[in-house]
Amino acid sequence: MEPTEADEELPADVALLWGRRETGRRGPRPTLTAEDITRAATEIADAEGLAAVSMARVAAQLGNSTMALYRHVRSKDELLALMTDAALEYPPALSADAGWREGLTRWALLVLENARRHPWYSQLPIGGPPIGPRNLAWFDAALRTLAGTGLSEPDKVGVVMGMLTYVQGEIRLRAELSAGHAANPEAFGRRYSTLLRRLVDPRRMPALAAVVEAGVFDTDELYDEAEADTEFLYGFALYLDGVERLVARKGAG
Amino acid sequence: MEPTEADEELPADVALLWGRRETGRRGPRPTLTAEDITRAATEIADAEGLAAVSMARVAAQLGNSTMALYRHVRSKDELLALMTDAALEYPPALSADAGWREGLTRWALLVLENARRHPWYSQLPIGGPPIGPRNLAWFDAALRTLAGTGLSEPDKVGVVMGMLTYVQGEIRLRAELSAGHAANPEAFGRRYSTLLRRLVDPRRMPALAAVVEAGVFDTDELYDEAEADTEFLYGFALYLDGVERLVARKGAG
DNA sequence: CTCAATCGCGTATGACATACGCAGTGAGGA
DNA sequence: TCCTCACTGCGTATGTCATACGCGATTGAG
Structure with missing residues (x-):
């Protein structure tokens, strides 16, 4: 400083x-x-x-x-x-003893929690590759969790960029849906599946109609802050599964 | 209509x-x-x-x-x-003959191409779950590619939501970086790695310093529209690897 | 001691979203 | 037939915004 x-x-x-x-x-x-x-x-x-x-x-x-x-x-x-x-706080010292998978998961959840506290983050321009001190500190923290994987440096960067992309999407969706939910809660309730049943023509959109009929959207609350992490981790775990395969193939771990 | x-x-x-x-x-x-x-x-x-x-x-x-x-x-x-x-056009009829992996890849690239033509898409509010006719049509198209996997309907939705999150992040990053590149091209050139070498303290950020030293950022053009798809597919393939594992575990395929 | 660089700030200027109300239109009811 | 009134397009006014410009005050360097 x-x-x-x-x-x-x-x-x-x-x-x-x-x-x-x-x-x-x-x-x-x-x-x-x-x-x-x-x-x-x-x-x-x-x-x-x-x-x-x-x-x-x-x-x-x-x-x-x-x-x-x-x-x-x-x-x-x-x-x-x-x-x-x-908008970012400096990352806490991530304990290096846990494996990379736990490390990346913890990293992602910390970033999401940070973004939850500053929902306007997703509306700011980005402007260029990360250059601010806090952005770089988070970048480093993510790379550090991959230290033991034996991946090449370019592979590490690729894995972290992919994770960053995923998390960016989650940040934007959460911020938008959270704001939309506050402004217009009915759109997230039972009304949604009712509307889909009326609007989705099974001949034109058979796969979506099947999902609707199966009752996947029959819930009182489509955006629930308390379940957001769980739902995020469902998809994020799939990404990490892919990273695991990459590590098994190219890493020395 | x-x-x-x-x-x-x-x-x-x-x-x-x-x-x-x-x-x-x-x-x-x-x-x-x-x-x-x-x-x-x-x-x-x-x-x-x-x-x-x-x-x-x-x-x-x-x-x-x-x-x-x-x-x-x-x-x-x-x-x-x-x-x-x-901002969305209706999805073209995706050929159902190819496998789900090719289908989802093609879906993602089509959405990205669509967003490239309307870069302002990522600045619009979302407001709620997808309800517009074009949004629903794309949702259906994505679900349709998973028809042969044997996944349950909730799993299909989970996989598609994860993909959507990832693609949303990619859309935002591309739009922002593309705009930033047009406004300030030097930030994407050799200057970047030079700056990182000066700003990144190897004691505070060892992993990032190692990446910088390895020359990962020593390129004339950090954001190259022509290579964007290739770089996207690196990370996206990891996600699809995870989906593949899910299908092998829970699907009937 | 001088002076130019730098400070805070008052005053425009022009773009913007939008509230309000007026005058004209034309289909339904008498 | 003609009246009524919901609905149209639009002129005007209001308040907010980012920001250009220039004035007078301050203070370190010479």
């Missing part, structure tokens, strides 16, 4: 992300930092949703004027980019 | 999605339909991005006034919900 040499060579946005600031500038002391602004913005987003995050609202939270923010953040888009890293 | 009886019992938003309109109303003939509005909005989003879709812009495209749209669409959010289904 302390400034090191040669930081001038860092691109401006990356320097901001890592909290590296040039020291000893002229002019009045800043009463604000980009970090303060990012923290205020994330607080507002947590409490009132991403839509409530406006430059004016963030400035009010900090007791500053709207335009003062622009001295520290080039645009609202840049603020959102900073929030992308701030 | 022709109006059937008992459509009044359909919730208003669902009726809109399925193009069911009550006939024989008083007053002047509408010069506009919700479908026209949705089509105009998708055209604008395709050509200029979702940010260019404003009520005024859509109305101008149609030669109407802004406020005329609100007679057919309750709000912009409702328009976005209609776009969620309109």
Whole structure:
């Protein structure tokens, strides 16, 4: 975290992300930092949703004027980019004693729990490969769990990218469905299967009609936060089964 | 598509999605339909991005006034919900002769190709379980490929939901990275590995440092549209391996 | 001591979603 | 036949938003 040499060579946005600031500038002391602004913005987003995050609202939270923010953040888009890293907390030290399968499962559940606390995460732009300190720390944590598998480095990255893709999808679906559920709970109840029975023509969509007839959607609550992890793990375990096969084939484990 | 009886019992938003309109109303003939509005909005989003879709812009495209749209669409959010289904085309008839593995692979690649043509798809709210005609048609197509596996209906749904989650993640990552690449190509070039070498402390992030040192990121182009499918299939194949194991264990195949 | 870089911020500007109400339309009922 | 009123398109107004611009105050470097 302390400034090191040669930081001038860092691109401006990356320097901001890592909290590296040039020291000893002229002019009045800043009463604000980009970090303060990012923290205020994330607080507002947590409490009132991403839509409530406006430059004016963030400035009010900090007791500053709207335009003062622009001295520290080039645009609202840049603020959102900073929030992308701030939405993550640093990963806890994952115990390395358990196997890679438990490690990856725990990793995924921790990321999902983190995203649950900051549902606006899935609405932020990504912009590029991971470069923020927290994003990289999670990346490292995932790679570390694969240390004992004997997989090649590119295979490790491939496995982690696949997992990341899967988890990204789960994060987006959970955030969207959770918001939709709050806004319109009836759409998740018995009404759904009733509607499907009316709308799904068995001649046009036989497989879906069979599923509907089998009663798979006959439930009072299609999106239940308490069961979300269980349902996630059903599919995620299939992915891990594939990784297991890869490890057996190419790894030294 | 022709109006059937008992459509009044359909919730208003669902009726809109399925193009069911009550006939024989008083007053002047509408010069506009919700479908026209949705089509105009998708055209604008395709050509200029979702940010260019404003009520005024859509109305101008149609030669109407802004406020005329609100007679057919309750709000912009409702328009976005209609776009969620309109972003999909109906799935082509998937040849049932190939195995389920080829079927699901083809399904996923078709969905990704569809999303590539409408990159704004990943920015739309989802709102609830799939209810639009095109969404349901794709759902059916996926279930149909699993017909010969002997899996139970709940297992089929679980497998398809997992695939959907994975593909959702891929769609979001592709859309975001593609936009980020267009806006800021340097972030995807050699600069990335250079930055990582400077920022990743091998003591704090040993696994990531090892990957960086192994040269995994030493490439001129981290996001290459031409290789995207290949990279996707690396991870997706792992998921399918897991499905294969499930079929071997629980299916009759 | 000077001065230019940097600060916070007041004041526009233009885009946006949308509430409200008016005037015209045309099918159903008298 | 004609009246009624649900329904149409739309002009206007309101409040919110991001952000360009420039002013006056501050302060470290020379």
